[in-house]
Amino acid sequence: MTELLGLIFSPWTEKARWALDVRRVPYTFRHYKPLIGEPALRAKLGRLTGRVSVPVLTTDDGRVIADSADIARWADGRGDGPTLFPAEHEAEIARFIELSERALNAGRALSLSRMLADDEALADMAPPPIRRALGPLASRLGALGVRRTLRKYDGHTADLEAHRRALVEALEEIRAALALKARPDAGPKTLLGGFTFADITVSQALVGVMPPAELKLSPAGRRSFTDPELRERYTDLIAWRDALYGAFRAR
Known part of the structure; x- marks a missing residue:
């Protein structure tokens, strides 16, 4: 199952969730825990140094997408609903x-x-x-x-x-x-x-x-x-x- 890692109070996460929801793309949501969750996030992104942040989407085929707009573009090619990127x-x-x-x-x-x-x-x-x-x-x-x-x-x-x-x-x-x-x-x-x-x-x-x-x-x-x-x-x-x-x- 596609998984979205994010923060429930983050507008960046909300952008990704809204896009997935309006396109009716199935996914599970997992709340990111800052600091203690950062090592696992770095491993997922393959980024040992530099800035890392959520939301991050892991698709059912293992692709990792780490930007709300890119997540929305991915969602736009799946499910149904309004076309988000005409x-x-x-x-x-x-x-x-x-x-x-x-x-x-x-x-x-x-x-x-x-x-x-x-x-x-x-x-x-x-x-x-x-x-x-x-x-x-x-x-x-x-x-x-x-x-x-x-x-x-x-x-x-x-x-x-x-x-x-x-x-x-x-x-x-x-x-x-x-x-x-x-x-x-x-x-x-x-x-x-x-x-x-x-x-x-x-x-x-x-x-x-x-x-x-x-x-x-x-x-x-x-x-x-x-x-x-x-x-x-x-x-x-x-x-x-x-x-x-x-x-x-x-x-």
Whole structure:
């Protein structure tokens, strides 16, 4: 059976899961455990050094795919459902993937920086058995993991103002792209005239503004990933994202 290794609270994992689900491709999901699961992940990817991350798909014939967009492309060739990568929209989808990545990278830095000031959210990062065993010290373990992630993706220092500008610029691009689309007779707007991977990837750009209800975060974790000021500024984009979930994401 095809297996997807990922994090239940990760928008990158959500991109892959949504693509597999909307194409109705059978798979099992396995939750990745950071730090303790890294040696096995490196062995699976054949990468002893450098950065490794999830999601990672292992197909039933043993192929290993380590990128959410590549996983979605693989899913698009199987199962049935909406065509996620129509040939006539390849360039536009690539542009929207890049736009989503800019927003997600900025949102991750901002959200994790907020988390460092929230002991409850930090403690929730530890697995429940470890959290129970460590008690108040669990937040310290969570802080180690968060700082490690920030170093992994953002170096030793984070220019939070630069990240905030990057996130706002990406959100404005999304708003402008949607403004160009006519409102359909039924259902939410889509970026390319029909539901594609462009909609999946761009919808995840809003995780650092206000995560969707479907993303598995604790209340404290959800608090860290919510930016109150941007949430109020981009209520239209949040409503669009939630409408996409309602129309195209199985509950």
